[in-house]
């Protein structure tokens with residue numbers, strides 16, 4: 001499966017939400033990473049066929065999405081940011097309802113629902129009302145409904161928002177399982193969530209795709225730009241005014257500050273050690289507002 005997003009732009013009146021977005025995707029997990037308002041949801045809504053681009057096109061195995069018509073939707077599974085559940089429905093009834101909307105045969109749907117409820121670990125709760133579900137359970141139910149038609153492209157908008165640490169782990173394992181023969185595109189601004197699940201990271205800023213790399217490659221782009229300094233409290237101001245600080249730990253009368261910058265911080269009498277960068281540092285490097293010097 002090859003999905004090409006070609007020269008996609010989206011304008012809302014005079015606001016350019018997405019600007020000339022170009023990317024070719026194959027099976028694997030892609031994380032769209034960017035700050036709030038970067039354009040992630042807009043790209044996902046266009047891919048999910050609930051919004052049209054102002055310009056540009058989407059191609060699946062060389063065929064234009066518009067040419068594919070309803071066959072394009074058959075390839076899709078979509079979990080929007082705020083998925084609307086009928087809270088009085090049970091998990092099972094909800095999945096039956098979505099199956100009917102997707103035009104699945106009732107008998108086939110029942111078999112698929114049994115399989116999916118087990119897969120997302122909600123089998124025990126199939127007769128329970130969604131109203132009593134935790135965030136993670138709702139998320140897994142959302143994924144189950146998106147998988148009903150065995151999609152080849154799965155789109156998940158902010159799937160890890162509001163999940164507790166256990167639910168996050170469960171989610172990561174689930175995605176790893178799902179992505180074997182699919183294109184999975186998920187958006188997030190929680191960096192730690194993608195470190196272990198994304199085969200590639202697509203970094204968006206102000207509507208544009210500014211970087212596309214594996215997590216390892218993207219981390220390597222800031223090698224030599226991450227440092228730890230051990231400072232006295234009164235020296236901290238000088239550092240904060242000049243550099244981006246990703247983390248601070250207080251240790252007795254000292255502060256250990258992790259700094260991300262193109263320039264090695266030089267403060268008289270303060271030791272500066274180069275560190276191995278991580279994805280949190282990457283996020284800070286690309287997104288944090290410039291500090292005023």
Ligand SMILES: Nc1ncnc2c1ncn2[C@@H]1O[C@H](COP(=O)(O)OP(=O)(O)OP(=O)(O)O)[C@@H](O)[C@H]1O
Nearest residue numbers: 012015016017034035036037038039040041042043
């Ligand atoms: N229907 C709309 N009308 C006007 N502006 C919009 C509309 N939808 C999105 N925008 C604007 O387009 C830009 C991109 O929004 P989008 O929701 O795609 O960002 P995002 O990266 O998904 O952010 P978030 O993480 O907050 O969802 C924002 O400035 C947003 O205000």
